Amino acid sequence: MTSSASKVGESGLVKTVEIEGRGRALVASQSLRGGQIILTDSPILLYSAHPLSSSSNAYCSNCFRHLQTCSTLVSCSSCPCLFCSPDCLTHALSSSHSPWACLTLSLLRASPSLSLSHSERQVQARFLVAAYNLAIVSPSHFHILLSLQGMALPSSDSDAPTFLHSLLSSLSPPQGVAGFSVELTTALLAKDKLNAFGLMEPPALAPGGERSVRAYGIYPKASFFNHDCLPNACRFDYVDTASHHNTDITIRLIHDVPEGSEICLSYFPVNETYADRQKRLLEDYGFTCYCDRCRVEANWKDDDEQEEEQDDEGQVMDEDQDEQMIGSENEIEIGDGGGENDFPHAYFFLRYMCTRENCWGTLAPLPPSDSDASPSNLMECNVCGNSKKSDEDFNSDEDRLSVDD
Numbered sequence: 001m002t003s004s005a006s007k008v009g010e011s012g013l014v015k016t017v018e019i020e021g022r023g024r025a026l027v028a029s030q031s032l033r034g035g036q037i038i039l040t041d042s043p044i045l046l047y048s049a050h051p052l053s054s055s056s057n058a059y060c061s062n063c064f065r066h067l068q069t070c071s072t073l074v075s076c077s078s079c080p081c082l083f084c085s086p087d088c089l090t091h092a093l094s095s096s097h098s099p100w101a102c103l104t105l106s107l108l109r110a111s112p113s114l115s116l117s118h119s120e121r122q123v124q125a126r127f128l129v130a131a132y133n134l135a136i137v138s139p140s141h142f143h144i145l146l147s148l149q150g151m152a153l154p155s156s157d158s159d160a161p162t163f164l165h166s167l168l169s170s171l172s173p174p175q176g177v178a179g180f181s182v183e184l185t186t187a188l189l190a191k192d193k194l195n196a197f198g199l200m201e202p203p204a205l206a207p208g209g210e211r212s213v214r215a216y217g218i219y220p221k222a223s224f225f226n227h228d229c230l231p232n233a234c235r236f237d238y239v240d241t242a243s244h245h246n247t248d249i250t251i252r253l254i255h256d257v258p259e260g261s262e263i264c265l266s267y268f269p270v271n272e273t274y275a276d277r278q279k280r281l282l283e284d285y286g287f288t289c290y291c292d293r294c295r296v297e298a299n300w301k302d303d304d305e306q307e308e309e310q311d312d313e314g315q316v317m318d319e320d321q322d323e324q325m326i327g328s329e330n331e332i333e334i335g336d337g338g339g340e341n342d343f344p345h346a347y348f349f350l351r352y353m354c355t356r357e358n359c360w361g362t363l364a365p366l367p368p369s370d371s372d373a374s375p376s377n378l379m380e381c382n383v384c385g386n387s388k389k390s391d392e393d394f395n396s397d398e399d400r401l402s403v404d405d
Protein backbone atom coordinates (compact mmCIF):
# COMPACT_ATOMS: atom_id res chain seq x y z
CA MET A 1 0.00 0.00 0.00
CA THR A 2 1.40 3.44 -0.85
CA SER A 3 0.00 6.25 1.20
CA SER A 4 0.05 9.46 -0.79
CA ALA A 5 -2.88 9.91 1.52
CA SER A 6 -5.33 12.67 0.91
CA LYS A 7 -8.03 12.85 3.55
CA VAL A 8 -11.64 12.74 2.41
CA GLY A 9 -14.97 12.46 4.10
CA GLU A 10 -16.28 13.50 7.48
CA SER A 11 -13.44 15.26 9.31
CA GLY A 12 -10.86 13.13 7.51
CA LEU A 13 -12.02 9.81 8.98
CA VAL A 14 -10.87 8.08 5.79
CA LYS A 15 -7.99 8.69 3.43
CA THR A 16 -7.24 7.61 -0.13
CA VAL A 17 -4.29 5.33 -0.69
CA GLU A 18 -3.01 3.34 -3.66
CA ILE A 19 -3.09 -0.46 -3.23
CA GLU A 20 -1.31 -2.67 -5.73
CA GLY A 21 -3.83 -4.59 -7.82
CA ARG A 22 -6.75 -2.56 -6.47
CA GLY A 23 -5.96 1.00 -7.54
CA ARG A 24 -7.07 3.83 -5.28
CA ALA A 25 -8.79 2.77 -2.09
CA LEU A 26 -10.20 4.35 1.06
CA VAL A 27 -8.79 3.29 4.42
CA ALA A 28 -9.67 4.25 7.98
CA SER A 29 -7.45 7.13 9.26
CA GLN A 30 -8.27 6.11 12.84
CA SER A 31 -10.22 3.35 14.52
CA LEU A 32 -13.88 3.78 13.65
CA ARG A 33 -17.16 2.62 15.18
CA GLY A 34 -20.06 0.74 13.60
CA GLY A 35 -22.71 3.21 12.48
CA GLN A 36 -20.29 6.09 11.96
CA ILE A 37 -20.93 8.14 8.83
CA ILE A 38 -17.54 8.32 7.16
CA LEU A 39 -18.50 10.16 4.00
CA THR A 40 -21.27 12.33 2.60
CA ASP A 41 -21.01 12.95 -1.12
CA SER A 42 -22.92 14.99 -3.68
CA PRO A 43 -23.32 13.91 -7.29
CA ILE A 44 -21.52 15.76 -10.07
CA LEU A 45 -23.96 14.25 -12.52
CA LEU A 46 -27.32 12.46 -12.37
CA TYR A 47 -29.42 10.92 -15.11
CA SER A 48 -32.65 9.00 -15.35
CA ALA A 49 -32.51 5.21 -15.40
CA HIS A 50 -35.61 5.10 -17.62
CA PRO A 51 -35.25 4.61 -21.38
CA LEU A 52 -35.79 7.79 -23.44
CA SER A 53 -38.84 6.23 -25.09
CA SER A 54 -40.52 5.68 -21.71
CA SER A 55 -43.43 8.02 -21.05
CA SER A 56 -42.89 7.70 -17.29
CA ASN A 57 -42.68 11.09 -15.64
CA ALA A 58 -42.78 9.92 -12.05
CA TYR A 59 -39.68 11.79 -10.87
CA CYS A 60 -38.36 15.34 -10.91
CA SER A 61 -36.01 15.58 -13.91
CA ASN A 62 -33.43 17.40 -11.81
CA CYS A 63 -33.44 16.00 -8.26
CA PHE A 64 -35.32 12.73 -8.91
CA ARG A 65 -37.68 13.24 -5.98
CA HIS A 66 -40.90 11.28 -6.47
CA LEU A 67 -43.41 13.78 -7.94
CA GLN A 68 -46.34 12.28 -6.03
CA THR A 69 -44.98 13.98 -2.93
CA CYS A 70 -44.63 17.44 -4.57
CA SER A 71 -47.37 20.08 -4.69
CA THR A 72 -45.56 22.64 -6.84
CA LEU A 73 -44.88 20.79 -10.10
CA VAL A 74 -43.66 22.77 -13.09
CA SER A 75 -42.73 21.65 -16.58
CA CYS A 76 -40.00 22.78 -18.92
CA SER A 77 -41.40 25.20 -21.51
CA SER A 78 -39.61 23.39 -24.36
CA CYS A 79 -39.93 19.65 -23.57
CA PRO A 80 -42.07 17.24 -21.51
CA CYS A 81 -39.68 17.14 -18.52
CA LEU A 82 -41.30 17.83 -15.13
CA PHE A 83 -39.67 19.39 -12.08
CA CYS A 84 -40.69 19.23 -8.43
CA SER A 85 -40.63 23.03 -7.88
CA PRO A 86 -39.91 26.32 -9.68
CA ASP A 87 -36.60 26.49 -7.76
CA CYS A 88 -35.56 23.06 -9.01
CA LEU A 89 -36.44 24.07 -12.59
CA THR A 90 -34.47 27.33 -12.28
CA HIS A 91 -31.48 25.42 -10.95
CA ALA A 92 -31.80 22.78 -13.68
CA LEU A 93 -31.91 25.36 -16.50
CA SER A 94 -28.38 26.45 -15.63
CA SER A 95 -27.08 22.95 -14.87
CA SER A 96 -28.55 19.53 -15.69
CA HIS A 97 -31.24 20.87 -18.07
CA SER A 98 -29.26 23.50 -19.99
CA PRO A 99 -30.61 24.56 -23.41
CA TRP A 100 -28.18 22.09 -25.07
CA ALA A 101 -29.30 19.17 -22.84
CA CYS A 102 -33.00 20.00 -23.34
CA LEU A 103 -32.65 20.21 -27.15
CA THR A 104 -30.47 17.10 -27.39
CA LEU A 105 -32.80 14.96 -25.25
CA SER A 106 -35.74 16.06 -27.45
CA LEU A 107 -33.83 15.20 -30.65
CA LEU A 108 -32.80 11.82 -29.25
CA ARG A 109 -36.38 11.05 -28.18
CA ALA A 110 -37.50 11.70 -31.77
CA SER A 111 -34.68 9.66 -33.31
CA PRO A 112 -36.12 6.52 -34.97
CA SER A 113 -32.82 4.64 -34.70
CA LEU A 114 -32.54 5.25 -30.95
CA SER A 115 -36.18 4.48 -30.21
CA LEU A 116 -35.65 1.09 -31.89
CA SER A 117 -32.59 0.44 -29.71
CA HIS A 118 -32.77 -1.60 -26.55
CA SER A 119 -33.43 0.23 -23.31
CA GLU A 120 -29.84 -0.04 -22.01
CA ARG A 121 -28.60 1.92 -25.02
CA GLN A 122 -31.26 4.59 -24.49
CA VAL A 123 -30.11 4.99 -20.90
CA GLN A 124 -26.48 5.20 -22.09
CA ALA A 125 -27.61 8.02 -24.41
CA ARG A 126 -29.03 9.83 -21.38
CA PHE A 127 -25.69 9.41 -19.59
CA LEU A 128 -23.75 10.85 -22.54
CA VAL A 129 -26.05 13.88 -22.69
CA ALA A 130 -25.49 14.42 -18.95
CA ALA A 131 -21.71 13.96 -19.33
CA TYR A 132 -21.25 16.27 -22.32
CA ASN A 133 -23.62 18.74 -20.71
CA LEU A 134 -21.30 18.71 -17.67
CA ALA A 135 -18.40 19.59 -19.99
CA ILE A 136 -20.42 22.62 -21.13
CA VAL A 137 -21.81 23.86 -17.81
CA SER A 138 -19.06 22.80 -15.38
CA PRO A 139 -15.68 21.98 -16.98
CA SER A 140 -14.08 21.44 -13.54
CA HIS A 141 -16.61 18.72 -12.68
CA PHE A 142 -16.13 17.21 -16.14
CA HIS A 143 -12.41 16.91 -15.37
CA ILE A 144 -13.25 15.12 -12.14
CA LEU A 145 -15.39 12.70 -14.15
CA LEU A 146 -12.46 12.12 -16.52
CA SER A 147 -10.15 11.41 -13.58
CA LEU A 148 -12.26 8.46 -12.39
CA GLN A 149 -11.25 4.90 -13.13
CA GLY A 150 -12.59 3.50 -16.40
CA MET A 151 -11.20 2.00 -19.55
CA ALA A 152 -13.36 0.09 -22.01
CA LEU A 153 -13.48 -3.57 -20.94
CA PRO A 154 -13.16 -6.36 -23.51
CA SER A 155 -16.61 -7.62 -22.53
CA SER A 156 -18.30 -4.26 -22.96
CA ASP A 157 -20.86 -3.59 -25.65
CA SER A 158 -18.40 -2.46 -28.33
CA ASP A 159 -21.03 -1.06 -30.73
CA ALA A 160 -22.49 1.36 -28.21
CA PRO A 161 -19.82 4.11 -28.29
CA THR A 162 -19.65 4.22 -32.10
CA PHE A 163 -23.41 4.19 -32.53
CA LEU A 164 -24.12 6.76 -29.83
CA HIS A 165 -21.23 8.99 -30.83
CA SER A 166 -22.33 9.16 -34.46
CA LEU A 167 -25.93 9.81 -33.36
CA LEU A 168 -24.87 12.70 -31.11
CA SER A 169 -22.54 14.08 -33.79
CA SER A 170 -25.30 14.11 -36.37
CA LEU A 171 -28.10 15.44 -34.15
CA SER A 172 -26.49 17.87 -31.72
CA PRO A 173 -22.73 17.87 -31.20
CA PRO A 174 -21.77 19.57 -27.91
CA GLN A 175 -20.30 22.84 -29.16
CA GLY A 176 -16.97 23.86 -27.70
CA VAL A 177 -16.23 20.56 -25.94
CA ALA A 178 -12.55 19.93 -26.56
CA GLY A 179 -11.76 16.38 -27.61
CA PHE A 180 -15.34 15.40 -28.51
CA SER A 181 -14.59 12.10 -30.25
CA VAL A 182 -15.54 8.45 -30.30
CA GLU A 183 -12.55 7.76 -28.00
CA LEU A 184 -13.84 10.25 -25.43
CA THR A 185 -17.35 8.81 -25.73
CA THR A 186 -15.92 5.30 -25.17
CA ALA A 187 -13.99 6.43 -22.09
CA LEU A 188 -17.03 8.23 -20.64
CA LEU A 189 -19.24 5.16 -21.03
CA ALA A 190 -16.59 3.04 -19.30
CA LYS A 191 -16.32 5.49 -16.40
CA ASP A 192 -20.08 5.43 -16.01
CA LYS A 193 -20.14 1.63 -15.94
CA LEU A 194 -17.47 1.39 -13.23
CA ASN A 195 -18.50 4.28 -11.03
CA ALA A 196 -22.23 5.04 -11.23
CA PHE A 197 -24.38 4.53 -8.11
CA GLY A 198 -28.07 3.69 -8.56
CA LEU A 199 -30.71 5.65 -6.69
CA MET A 200 -33.48 3.15 -6.09
CA GLU A 201 -37.22 3.54 -6.51
CA PRO A 202 -39.06 3.77 -3.20
CA PRO A 203 -40.12 0.35 -1.87
CA ALA A 204 -43.83 1.13 -1.96
CA LEU A 205 -43.68 1.42 -5.77
CA ALA A 206 -42.64 -2.18 -6.14
CA PRO A 207 -44.80 -4.08 -3.65
CA GLY A 208 -43.59 -7.60 -3.19
CA GLY A 209 -41.15 -7.26 -6.04
CA GLU A 210 -37.58 -6.16 -6.47
CA ARG A 211 -36.91 -2.47 -6.42
CA SER A 212 -35.59 -0.92 -9.56
CA VAL A 213 -33.31 2.03 -10.14
CA ARG A 214 -34.81 5.46 -10.76
CA ALA A 215 -31.60 7.34 -11.55
CA TYR A 216 -27.85 6.90 -11.69
CA GLY A 217 -25.33 9.32 -10.22
CA ILE A 218 -21.59 9.87 -10.29
CA TYR A 219 -20.34 10.55 -6.76
CA PRO A 220 -16.65 11.43 -7.06
CA LYS A 221 -15.43 10.71 -3.53
CA ALA A 222 -17.55 7.59 -3.07
CA SER A 223 -16.13 6.31 -6.38
CA PHE A 224 -12.89 5.49 -4.54
CA PHE A 225 -14.49 2.67 -2.54
CA ASN A 226 -13.40 -0.74 -3.74
CA HIS A 227 -15.62 -3.79 -3.60
CA ASP A 228 -15.75 -6.58 -1.02
CA CYS A 229 -18.32 -9.39 -1.01
CA LEU A 230 -18.60 -8.93 2.77
CA PRO A 231 -18.48 -5.14 2.97
CA ASN A 232 -17.74 -3.20 6.14
CA ALA A 233 -19.69 -0.13 4.97
CA CYS A 234 -22.85 0.55 3.03
CA ARG A 235 -24.49 3.44 1.27
CA PHE A 236 -27.69 5.24 2.32
CA ASP A 237 -29.72 7.79 0.39
CA TYR A 238 -32.81 9.79 1.27
CA VAL A 239 -34.01 11.04 -2.13
CA ASP A 240 -37.66 11.47 -1.13
CA THR A 241 -37.28 12.34 2.54
CA ALA A 242 -34.42 14.85 2.70
CA SER A 243 -35.56 18.42 2.16
CA HIS A 244 -32.15 19.70 1.01
CA HIS A 245 -29.38 18.00 -0.94
CA ASN A 246 -31.74 15.05 -1.36
CA THR A 247 -29.46 13.30 -3.87
CA ASP A 248 -26.48 13.23 -1.48
CA ILE A 249 -25.40 9.77 -0.36
CA THR A 250 -23.89 8.84 2.97
CA ILE A 251 -21.55 5.94 3.63
CA ARG A 252 -22.00 4.36 7.03
CA LEU A 253 -19.95 1.66 8.73
CA ILE A 254 -21.67 -1.68 9.27
CA HIS A 255 -19.37 -2.57 12.19
CA ASP A 256 -16.20 -1.33 13.89
CA VAL A 257 -13.16 -0.90 11.63
CA PRO A 258 -9.59 -0.65 12.96
CA GLU A 259 -7.24 2.13 11.86
CA GLY A 260 -5.53 1.37 8.54
CA SER A 261 -8.12 -1.16 7.31
CA GLU A 262 -9.61 -0.70 3.90
CA ILE A 263 -13.26 0.31 3.83
CA CYS A 264 -15.24 -1.41 1.08
CA LEU A 265 -18.78 -1.44 -0.24
CA SER A 266 -20.46 -4.31 -2.03
CA TYR A 267 -21.21 -3.23 -5.60
CA PHE A 268 -24.43 -5.31 -5.58
CA PRO A 269 -26.66 -7.17 -3.09
CA VAL A 270 -24.58 -9.52 -0.95
CA ASN A 271 -26.85 -12.54 -1.48
CA GLU A 272 -25.51 -13.36 -4.96
CA THR A 273 -23.72 -16.67 -5.46
CA TYR A 274 -19.94 -16.96 -5.80
CA ALA A 275 -20.19 -17.75 -9.54
CA ASP A 276 -22.56 -14.86 -10.23
CA ARG A 277 -20.44 -12.41 -8.23
CA GLN A 278 -17.23 -13.40 -9.99
CA LYS A 279 -18.88 -13.18 -13.40
CA ARG A 280 -20.35 -9.78 -12.69
CA LEU A 281 -17.15 -8.37 -11.20
CA LEU A 282 -15.09 -9.55 -14.16
CA GLU A 283 -17.52 -8.54 -16.89
CA ASP A 284 -18.73 -5.25 -15.44
CA TYR A 285 -15.75 -4.11 -13.34
CA GLY A 286 -12.78 -5.93 -14.90
CA PHE A 287 -11.35 -7.70 -11.84
CA THR A 288 -11.34 -11.04 -10.05
CA CYS A 289 -12.35 -10.82 -6.41
CA TYR A 290 -10.06 -12.50 -3.85
CA CYS A 291 -11.86 -11.26 -0.75
CA ASP A 292 -12.05 -13.52 2.34
CA ARG A 293 -15.52 -14.70 1.39
CA CYS A 294 -14.53 -15.54 -2.19
CA ARG A 295 -11.45 -17.42 -1.01
CA VAL A 296 -13.68 -19.65 1.12
CA GLU A 297 -16.42 -20.07 -1.46
CA ALA A 298 -13.93 -20.82 -4.25
CA ASN A 299 -13.47 -24.20 -2.53
CA TRP A 300 -17.14 -24.97 -2.51
CA LYS A 301 -18.54 -27.30 -5.10
CA ASP A 302 -18.76 -25.58 -8.49
CA ASP A 303 -22.21 -24.60 -9.78
CA ASP A 304 -21.65 -26.63 -12.96
CA GLU A 305 -20.72 -29.73 -11.01
CA GLN A 306 -23.84 -29.61 -8.96
CA GLU A 307 -26.24 -32.40 -9.55
CA GLU A 308 -29.31 -31.33 -11.40
CA GLU A 309 -32.42 -33.41 -11.33
CA GLN A 310 -35.46 -33.29 -13.50
CA ASP A 311 -38.62 -32.83 -11.51
CA ASP A 312 -41.86 -34.47 -12.49
CA GLU A 313 -42.80 -31.67 -14.89
CA GLY A 314 -39.42 -31.92 -16.60
CA GLN A 315 -38.16 -28.66 -15.04
CA VAL A 316 -34.49 -28.50 -14.08
CA MET A 317 -34.15 -28.27 -10.34
CA ASP A 318 -31.04 -27.48 -8.33
CA GLU A 319 -30.94 -30.03 -5.57
CA ASP A 320 -27.71 -28.88 -4.04
CA GLN A 321 -28.07 -25.32 -2.93
CA ASP A 322 -24.88 -24.90 -0.99
CA GLU A 323 -23.97 -21.95 -3.21
CA GLN A 324 -27.28 -20.25 -2.67
CA MET A 325 -26.76 -19.15 0.87
CA ILE A 326 -29.82 -17.05 1.17
CA GLY A 327 -32.96 -18.85 0.09
CA SER A 328 -36.25 -17.22 -0.77
CA GLU A 329 -37.14 -17.03 2.88
CA ASN A 330 -33.75 -15.63 3.79
CA GLU A 331 -32.59 -18.96 5.17
CA ILE A 332 -28.93 -19.63 5.64
CA GLU A 333 -27.88 -22.80 3.84
CA ILE A 334 -24.55 -24.19 4.88
CA GLY A 335 -22.25 -26.09 2.50
CA ASP A 336 -21.73 -29.84 2.42
CA GLY A 337 -19.11 -29.73 5.16
CA GLY A 338 -21.67 -27.90 7.25
CA GLY A 339 -19.11 -26.49 9.65
CA GLU A 340 -18.10 -23.01 10.59
CA ASN A 341 -14.93 -23.33 8.50
CA ASP A 342 -17.02 -23.76 5.37
CA PHE A 343 -19.09 -20.73 6.09
CA PRO A 344 -17.29 -18.39 8.49
CA HIS A 345 -19.29 -15.48 7.17
CA ALA A 346 -22.65 -16.91 8.28
CA TYR A 347 -22.49 -14.36 11.10
CA PHE A 348 -22.54 -11.51 8.59
CA PHE A 349 -25.75 -12.78 6.99
CA LEU A 350 -27.49 -13.35 10.29
CA ARG A 351 -26.57 -9.99 11.71
CA TYR A 352 -26.31 -7.59 8.78
CA MET A 353 -28.73 -8.83 6.09
CA CYS A 354 -32.22 -7.36 5.96
CA THR A 355 -34.77 -10.10 6.60
CA ARG A 356 -37.57 -8.40 4.71
CA GLU A 357 -38.66 -10.48 1.71
CA ASN A 358 -36.95 -9.55 -1.58
CA CYS A 359 -35.09 -6.66 0.00
CA TRP A 360 -31.50 -7.97 0.15
CA GLY A 361 -30.44 -4.72 1.80
CA THR A 362 -27.64 -4.41 4.33
CA LEU A 363 -28.14 -3.34 7.93
CA ALA A 364 -25.95 -0.75 9.62
CA PRO A 365 -26.34 0.65 13.15
CA LEU A 366 -27.74 4.15 13.45
CA PRO A 367 -24.95 6.72 13.76
CA PRO A 368 -23.55 6.84 17.32
CA SER A 369 -24.19 10.05 19.28
CA ASP A 370 -20.45 10.74 19.34
CA SER A 371 -17.36 8.97 18.07
CA ASP A 372 -16.62 7.46 21.51
CA ALA A 373 -20.12 6.07 22.01
CA SER A 374 -20.82 2.35 21.52
CA PRO A 375 -22.59 1.46 18.29
CA SER A 376 -26.38 1.81 18.47
CA ASN A 377 -28.26 -1.47 18.76
CA LEU A 378 -30.87 -0.10 16.33
CA MET A 379 -30.02 -1.29 12.83
CA GLU A 380 -31.33 0.42 9.67
CA CYS A 381 -31.65 -1.27 6.27
CA ASN A 382 -30.00 0.73 3.49
CA VAL A 383 -32.54 -0.46 0.91
CA CYS A 384 -36.00 -0.61 2.49
CA GLY A 385 -35.24 1.74 5.39
CA ASN A 386 -36.78 -0.58 7.97
CA SER A 387 -35.28 -0.71 11.41
CA LYS A 388 -34.71 -3.50 13.88
CA LYS A 389 -32.95 -3.99 17.17
CA SER A 390 -29.77 -5.90 16.50
CA ASP A 391 -31.17 -9.04 18.14
CA GLU A 392 -34.78 -8.84 16.95
CA ASP A 393 -36.86 -9.52 13.83
CA PHE A 394 -37.94 -6.53 11.83
CA ASN A 395 -40.45 -4.12 13.26
CA SER A 396 -43.56 -3.36 11.27
CA ASP A 397 -43.76 -0.93 8.35
CA GLU A 398 -44.65 1.88 10.74
CA ASP A 399 -41.14 1.59 12.17
CA ARG A 400 -39.53 2.68 8.92
CA LEU A 401 -37.10 5.39 9.88
CA SER A 402 -37.54 8.82 8.42
CA VAL A 403 -34.17 10.46 8.32
CA ASP A 404 -33.63 13.98 7.09
CA ASP A 405 -29.96 14.82 6.94
Ligand SMILES: C[S@@+](CC[C@H](N)C(=O)[O-])C[C@H]1O[C@@H](n2cnc3c(N)ncnc32)[C@H](O)[C@@H]1O
Residues within 6 Å of the ligand: 021, 022, 023, 024, 025, 148, 149, 194, 195, 223, 224, 225, 226, 227, 228, 285, 286, 287, 288, 289, 290
Ligand atom coordinates in the same frame (compact mmCIF):
# COMPACT_ATOMS: atom_id res chain seq x y z
C1 LIG B 1 -15.44 2.41 -8.37
S1 LIG B 1 -13.79 2.05 -8.78
C2 LIG B 1 -13.04 1.96 -7.23
C3 LIG B 1 -11.81 2.85 -7.12
C4 LIG B 1 -10.66 2.44 -7.99
N1 LIG B 1 -9.84 1.46 -7.29
C5 LIG B 1 -9.82 3.62 -8.41
O1 LIG B 1 -8.60 3.52 -8.44
O2 LIG B 1 -10.40 4.65 -8.78
C6 LIG B 1 -13.99 0.39 -9.31
C7 LIG B 1 -12.73 -0.25 -9.81
O3 LIG B 1 -11.79 -0.46 -8.75
C8 LIG B 1 -11.14 -1.72 -8.88
N2 LIG B 1 -11.56 -2.59 -7.78
C9 LIG B 1 -12.62 -2.44 -6.96
N3 LIG B 1 -12.69 -3.40 -6.05
C10 LIG B 1 -11.64 -4.22 -6.28
C11 LIG B 1 -11.17 -5.42 -5.66
N4 LIG B 1 -11.81 -5.98 -4.63
N5 LIG B 1 -10.05 -5.99 -6.18
C12 LIG B 1 -9.40 -5.45 -7.24
N6 LIG B 1 -9.80 -4.31 -7.87
C13 LIG B 1 -10.90 -3.70 -7.40
C14 LIG B 1 -11.58 -2.29 -10.22
O4 LIG B 1 -10.69 -1.88 -11.20
C15 LIG B 1 -12.94 -1.61 -10.41
O5 LIG B 1 -13.32 -1.55 -11.78
